[in-house]
Amino acid sequence: MTEAELYDVYQGVYVPKHLHPPESLQYYENFTFRPDDVLIVTYPKSGTTWLQEIVPLVLSAGDLSAVQTVPNWDRVPWLEEHRALVLNLEQRPSPRAFATHFHRGMMNQSYNKVKPKVIYVLRNPKDVFTSSFHYYGMASYLVNPGTADEFLEKFLNGKIMFGSWFDHVKSWLNVKDEDNIFYIAYEEMIQDLKGSVSRIAQFLGKSLSPEVVGKIAENCEFKSMKQNQMSNFSLVPSEFMDQKKSEFLRKGVAGDWKNLFTEVQTEQFDAVYKDKMKDVTFKFAWD
Numbered sequence: 001m002t003e004a005e006l007y008d009v010y011q012g013v014y015v016p017k018h019l020h021p022p023e024s025l026q027y028y029e030n031f032t033f034r035p036d037d038v039l040i041v042t043y044p045k046s047g048t049t050w051l052q053e054i055v056p057l058v059l060s061a062g063d064l065s066a067v068q069t070v071p072n073w074d075r076v077p078w079l080e081e082h083r084a085l086v087l088n089l090e091q092r093p094s095p096r097a098f099a100t101h102f103h104r105g106m107m108n109q110s111y112n113k114v115k116p117k118v119i120y121v122l123r124n125p126k127d128v129f130t131s132s133f134h135y136y137g138m139a140s141y142l143v144n145p146g147t148a149d150e151f152l153e154k155f156l157n158g159k160i161m162f163g164s165w166f167d168h169v170k171s172w173l174n175v176k177d178e179d180n181i182f183y184i185a186y187e188e189m190i191q192d193l194k195g196s197v198s199r200i201a202q203f204l205g206k207s208l209s210p211e212v213v214g215k216i217a218e219n220c221e222f223k224s225m226k227q228n229q230m231s232n233f234s235l236v237p238s239e240f241m242d243q244k245k246s247e248f249l250r251k252g253v254a255g256d257w258k259n260l261f262t263e264v265q266t267e268q269f270d271a272v273y274k275d276k277m278k279d280v281t282f283k284f285a286w287d
């Protein structure tokens, strides 16, 4: 199926119709944030699911019950998805945790006023591309990626869900002086999960013992999450996500792009990256 059939254009970016009907987007526009809300913000395939596991565990000081009984999409719902309409989020006790793939400029009036806590997760865009390429091949609500060359063209031009990686990252880095935002890279979590959990806890104002941090990190390791049916998307029907084609928790490593990119594709990617990121001074974990 084509982009026109599967996507709507919302605020200049493609959003998959199946997950984001107009009433969901309207709901988000009118959503009222609280100052102690925790919002996980990502470009797709940057580590959303990982944070949907870590954040509730940090907020509950290591209580495993939520991650063992509630699917990640209800535990930390995406505000722009249709599930948000039925979860009665207004009644949830504080601190609430949500996720979004929106660019900074797409945030609503309440966000701009309240400035809830934001955890922005960055990932090497070549790995984001690689993870997306496999995901678009198994998720029926997305346009089939075609060849890696074809998908690269679309990725570099932002013609995929939630638009351009470059625009997304720059929109959130442009506001890095706002003290409600905490940045963490997928690669940092790969390198030091316990240290990352501690830093996230510190940002969220939670004082956790080394034992609790260790317990959270252990539960959030790739192999643990892969076995957890509340986190590995195995509850999603296979006609929607065919995990026989590619698993949602696929490899969980940094640098898998090297197994996909040809030399020519690497050069093409690097040239666009250099140009689009030339004014960005942020030190990325993958540079």
Ligand SMILES: Nc1ncnc2c1ncn2[C@@H]1O[C@H](COP(=O)(O)OS(=O)(=O)O)[C@@H](OP(=O)(O)O)[C@H]1O
Residues within 6 Å of the ligand: 042, 043, 044, 045, 046, 047, 048, 049, 050, 127, 130, 131, 132, 134, 220, 221, 222, 223, 225, 248, 249, 250, 251, 252, 253, 256
């Ligand atoms: N615990 C843990 N450790 C390491 N890696 C992990 C973990 N949890 C999720 N992942 C990997 O994150 C990738 C999926 O990204 P997202 O969760 O952002 O996807 S989505 O936007 O919600 O669809 C996807 O990356 P790839 O394996 O490279 O495809 C997941 O495997």
